[in-house]
Amino acid sequence: MAIAYYQPVTWGDLSKIFGKEVSRDTIASLRDVGFIASGPRSPTPGAPYTYVTTKHFLSAFGLETLRDLPKLEMLQDAGLLGEGGGGTEHGMFPATPADSADRLEEDLSL
Numbered sequence: 562m563a564i565a566y567y568q569p570v571t572w573g574d575l576s577k578i579f580g581k582e583v584s585r586d587t588i589a590s591l592r593d594v595g596f597i598a599s600g601p602r603s604p605t606p607g608a609p610y611t612y613v614t615t616k617h618f619l620s621a622f623g624l625e626t627l628r629d630l631p632k633l634e635m636l637q638d639a640g641l642l643g644e645g646g647g648g649t650e651h652g653m654f655p656a657t658p659a660d661s662a663d664r665l666e667e668d669l670s671l
Contacts, residue, residue, distance in 0.1 A: 564591075565618070565630055569600035569611035588612065596621065 563578050564570055575583045591597045596618040600611035614627070624630065 564597055564612050565614045565627065566633070568613040569603070570613075571603050571605070571609045571611050573609060575612075 563575060567574065567578065570578075572583060572585070572588060588597070591612075594617075595615055597612045598615050600613035602608040603611050619625065619627070619629075
């Protein structure tokens, strides 16, 4: 779900979000089932690849657009995220980037 909220996101960014290294096997599995795809190269040094969710991801989770993702406050109220919006003691979701879903939908025509 972190990819959906922060896309386009690099593997390194995901590791920072979760506070530990994200397994490349996990990324490969998500790609294999069609939930994520490569996004634009990051403008950061080294231009790492980014990941984005796919239309298959939206369909599998009953979403029409990224705007249909539950608000982080709703997830927190449901007990699915820790206090202050963090999913772990490392702050899985410290803050949602402003208008990220809108920008991505425009960029990728989702």
